[in-house]
Amino acid sequence: MDQMFTSNSNQNHSQSHGYGYLSSIYRMKEEHDLLSSRGITPYIMPIKVLMVACLAIEEYINLAGFRIDSHWKEFDHETENVKDRIEQIHKVIGKPVTFDTGIWKDVLGLYEMEKLIKKDSMGLIRLHQKEIPEVIQEAVKQYPIQLSQAIAERAIELMLNYSSVSFPLQRVMSLI
Numbered sequence: 001m002d003q004m005f006t007s008n009s010n011q012n013h014s015q016s017h018g019y020g021y022l023s024s025i026y027r028m029k030e031e032h033d034l035l036s037s038r039g040i041t042p043y044i045m046p047i048k049v050l051m052v053a054c055l056a057i058e059e060y061i062n063l064a065g066f067r068i069d070s071h072w073k074e075f076d077h078e079t080e081n082v083k084d085r086i087e088q089i090h091k092v093i094g095k096p097v098t099f100d101t102g103i104w105k106d107v108l109g110l111y112e113m114e115k116l117i118k119k120d121s122m123g124l125i126r127l128h129q130k131e132i133p134e135v136i137q138e139a140v141k142q143y144p145i146q147l148s149q150a151i152a153e154r155a156i157e158l159m160l161n162y163s164s165v166s167f168p169l170q171r172v173m174s175l176i
């Protein structure tokens with residue numbers, strides 16, 4: 001695979017993990033129908049994709065942060081919430097950011113749903129639909145696999161563009 005990694009080990013680490021998370025979304029999407037046909041709840045894959053989409057976005061936010069902000073390591077990127085990290089990146093590149101509409105609103109919605117799911121996580125593998133917690137049912141309705149994937153791809157694409165990383169998402173997806 002022809003990838004252009006930078007020499008900074010933090011960037012290599014973030015980029016490879018982010019890529020791994022993103023590629024696993026594609027594998028889970030393919031497995032979804034197979035698992036459903038075996039009687040495994042149709043809720044598990046959309047929830048897993050939502051969680052992995054958040055991980056992928058976070059890795060690429062950090063990749064962009066390390067790439068464009070010489071003080072990113074001092075900026076508490078490990079504990080700051082995703083909104084604060086996105087604001088920091090936009091501040092460094094001098095671009096306004098809004099969370100009321102567009103991709104960043106979608107990203108925050110995805111992360112909010114992730115928080116709700118974590119509060120109410122149960123063994124979802126073989127639960128019957130009547131046993132599925134409402135928050136899980138709502139998450140699957142609001143964030144089907146394709147939407148979680150699309151939000152992650154768009155957010156990652158923006159982070160890569162902001163950080164001038166030569167790692168075109170379209171080319172990556174064609175290799176998966």
